[in-house]
Amino acid sequence: MSSPDWIALDWGSTNLRAHAMQGTTILAEASGPGAASLPDAMAFEFALLGVVGDWLSDAAMPMLACGMVGSRQGWIEAPYLPTPSAPLDPSAMVRAPARDPRIDLRILPGMRQASPADVMRGEETQIAGLLALHPDFDGVVALPGTHNKWARISAGEVVGFQTAMTGELFQLLSTQSVLRHGMGEGWDEAAFEAGVTEGRRDAERLMARLFTLRAEGLAGELSPDAARSRLSGLLIGAELAAMRGWWLGQDVALIGAPTLTARYAAALALQGNEARQHDGGAMSLAGLTKARTEDRS
Known part of the structure; x- marks a missing residue:
């Protein structure tokens, strides 16, 4: 492998994804433990060296990071x-307080909204990656994950965002x-779509609708795979009802894991919105690369 620069x-929180880079070219990839599993600064440094140690020489290596590594429970809190x-x-x-002189690691800031109060870490870098690749984008970016973000973009800025804890x-x-007793591991697209429709139509009755999954399963009317799929649909449908003002009539870009963005794309398509999907890892890397090219320090 050529030497990265x-x-x-x-x-x-759950994973570290690392790329050895030479300019904008990917030389190698590796993965490691997420920030939530690391108790202190020494653990972060040890984990990082375990992932990227083979890419280092004697000189200090510039590194840029985004995500929960910069949270209050991370390596060092970023603004x-x-x-x-x-x-x-x-x-x-x-700059992360690394002891190893080969580590020159800096962490990108997250974003904060004052009212209603909200925060994000990592998603802002994915949004920056989308804008680096599509600088004229103007609309809404939806980032499904554990905590789903809906961000309104105008003139290259995040003008507002909201989080839904659907994942x-x-x-x-x-x-x-x-409900775990009736959950399968497979997927039933028809059950998912039925759940989306039901969840969006009857969002105010979601708490009652959830237990019907258990009851129908006990009665033999709902297979485990269909139960899992309909649960996902119910929650996403209720989220779309709550976020109607964010996506209705808007150009929507979805960023995240392909399986999850495909579900949101299908759910939005049922409402007449043809959202475009973008891989979350690719957008993070595009955002980090943009930060690298703009960094003058």
Whole structure:
């Protein structure tokens, strides 16, 4: 492998994705533990060296990181950019307190909204990546994940955003609630679409609708795969009802894991909105690369 001149790090709660870079060219990829599993600064440094150690020489290696590595529970807390503003400001990066002199790591800031209060870390870099590739985009970016973000973009700035905890609710309900007893591992697209329609139409009755999944399963009227798919649809449909003002009549770009963005694309298509899908990892890397090219420090 050629020698990298910098390293891109997308360091979220559950995973670290690292790319050895030479300019804008990817030389190698690696992965490691997420920020949530690392208790202190020494653990972060040890984990990083375990992932990128083979890419280092004796000289200090420039590294740029985004995500929960910069949270209050991360390696070092990075600031928040205000809203509205551009999603990228390399001058606001903070340096990680690494002991190994080969590590020259700086962490990009997140974004904060004052009212209603909201924050994001990592998603702003994905938005910056989308804008780097599509500078004329004007509309709404939806970033489904554990905590789904809906961000309104105008003139290259994030002018407002809102978070929905749909992904975390699905995880909790499907694995820790009474509904877990009827959940399968497969997927039923028809059941998902029925759930989306039901969830959006009857969002105010969501709490009652959820238990029908258990009851129908016990009565033999709902297969485990259909139950899991309909649960996902119910929650996403209720989210779309709550976020109607964000996507209705808007140009929507979806950023995230392909399987999840495909579900949101299908749900939005049922409402007549043909959203475009973008891979979350690719957008993070595009945003980090943009920060690298703009960094003058």
